[in-house]
Amino acid sequence: MDRKELQKALTESKRVVLKIGSGLIATANEANEPNGLDRSMIEKLRDEVLFLRERGIEVILVSSGAVAMGRSVLRKTLAGYHPQSNPGLSRKQALAAVGQARLISLYGEIFAEKGLAVSQILITARDFRDRNAYLNIGHTIQELLRLGVVPIINENDTVSTEELRFGDNDLLSAACAALLRSDLLVLLTSVNGFLINEQRVPVLTSITADVLEAAGGPSGPGSGGMRTKIRAGQLGLRTGFRVAILPGRDRAPVQSLFTGEDIGTIIGSTEPSHMNARKMWLLFARTRGAVIIDDGAVNALRHRGSSLLGAGIKELRGAFAQSDVVEIVDAAGQSIGRGIVRAGSREIQASIDAKKPLSYEVIHRNDLIIETEIG
Numbered sequence: 276m277d278r279k280e281l282q283k284a285l286t287e288s289k290r291v292v293l294k295i296g297s298g299l300i301a302t303a304n305e306a307n308e309p310n311g312l313d314r315s316m317i318e319k320l321r322d323e324v325l326f327l328r329e330r331g332i333e334v335i336l337v338s339s340g341a342v343a344m345g346r347s348v349l350r351k352t353l354a355g356y357h358p359q360s361n362p363g364l365s366r367k368q369a370l371a372a373v374g375q376a377r378l379i380s381l382y383g384e385i386f387a388e389k390g391l392a393v394s395q396i397l398i399t400a401r402d403f404r405d406r407n408a409y410l411n412i413g414h415t416i417q418e419l420l421r422l423g424v425v426p427i428i429n430e431n432d433t434v435s436t437e438e439l440r441f442g443d444n445d446l447l448s449a450a451c452a453a454l455l456r457s458d459l460l461v462l463l464t465s466v467n468g469f470l471i472n473e474q475r476v477p478v479l480t481s482i483t484a485d486v487l488e489a490a491g492g493p494s495g496p497g498s499g500g501m502r503t504k505i506r507a508g509q510l511g512l513r514t515g516f517r518v519a520i521l522p523g524r525d526r527a528p529v530q531s532l533f534t535g536e537d538i539g540t541i542i543g544s545t546e547p548s549h550m551n552a553r554k555m556w557l558l559f560a561r562t563r564g565a566v567i568i569d570d571g572a573v574n575a576l577r578h579r580g581s582s583l584l585g586a587g588i589k590e591l592r593g594a595f596a597q598s599d600v601v602e603i604v605d606a607a608g609q610s611i612g613r614g615i616v617r618a619g620s621r622e623i624q625a626s627i628d629a630k631k632p633l634s635y636e637v638i639h640r641n642d643l644i645i646e647t648e649i650g
């Protein structure tokens with residue numbers, strides 16, 4: 276696909292999520308000790324936000340840097356504090372708790388210099404799994420945008436346990452881009468874009484095994500590196516937003532992209548189709564239990580676009596209630612998708628035991644997503 280065509284399409288975006296990672300925003304002193312956040316980087320970000328807003332584009336920021344800022348604050352204020360080279364989760368959580376307040380106040384100060392107000396939104400992966408919490412996040416952000424306030428999102432590190440963590444803000448910002456129906460996710464990076472054999476790849480329209488192979492982890496203070504940026508691109512291709520991985524050290528990378536300069540790596544297609552909102556949420560939803568289905572039902576779901584009828588269910592795993600999201604598993608134990616059940620496990624189990632399958636659609640087509648859509 277022609278990069279120029281795709282780049283032109285990007286400029287039609289109505290809502291953009293813009294993410295800056297620890298690798299770019301954290302600074303170190305000459306002795307390589309943590310030394311706060313890079314003020315000039317935040318000033319640049321502010322000017323990029325202003326540029327997009329002047330074009331009528333809504334902007335949501337995702338900023339890392341709480342842990343790095345926490346380290347720097349403690350180094351400067353606590354005698355005898357020594358930053359650990361590889362801190363565990365609870366130490367990182369404590370550092371984030373110290374640093375997040377400073378981070379947001381620094382943004383507030385710098386953005387106010389040009390008449391912009393900021394807000395802090397702290398979220399966890401769990402918030403996206405709960406439909407009410409996710410809808411409320413959306414409503415709050417919508418209202419902030421209506422007010423003209425810039426939302427600044429970070430992970431709520433205090434409450435994120437190991438299994439509930441995004442862990443890095445590339446994936447958090449991708450989830451935000453999907454669920455907030457943004458057209459474009461900009462990931463600022465410390466390198467020139469996605470590189471293969473040191474050469475920048477200007478455009479990706481699909482994520483192949485070679486691409487995944489070439490995308491490695493971070494080399495600086497960040498936690499995701501390029502691998503998570505490519506995963507963000509994969510989610511974008513599936514759900515309908517485009518991704519631009521841009522060199523964050525350039526003078527004005529977003530403005531360059533929007534004015535047609537050939538920089539960074541763009542991931543997307545020229546005509547992305549937004550996944551419908553309910554299916555989108557199913558991608559992130561927490562599942563409770565599973566329905567194990569027979570080969571005929573697998574075939575009907577995969578190839579005929581059917582709903583799941585009671586007759587196709589062989590057994591159940593775990594207890595769940597009507598309206599819960601369950602895993603859909605084939606006879607070999609492989610998960611083939613997930614969906615919202617119209618009956619609880621007790622009712623379905625009773626029908627299996629009585630050999631009288633439920634006569635209705637236990638999971639309606641509109642309420643399920645199969646693995647080709649999940650990826």
Ligand SMILES: Nc1ncnc2c1ncn2[C@@H]1O[C@H](COP(=O)(O)OP(=O)(O)O)[C@@H](O)[C@H]1O
Nearest residue numbers: 296297298464465470489491494497499500501
């Ligand atoms: N194929 C690749 N292309 C570009 N960078 C790569 C690749 N594989 C690994 N990397 C590493 O990914 C990192 C880019 O992420 P960076 O912007 O530093 O991180 P973060 O967003 O986590 O702060 C760089 O450290 C770079 O060395």
Ligand SMILES: N[C@@H](CCC(=O)OP(=O)(O)O)C(=O)O
Nearest residue numbers: 296297340341342444498499
């Ligand atoms: N929530 C953490 C950010 C985690 C992180 O480092 O993410 P990233 O910079 O995307 O690799 C913080 O603010 O320090």
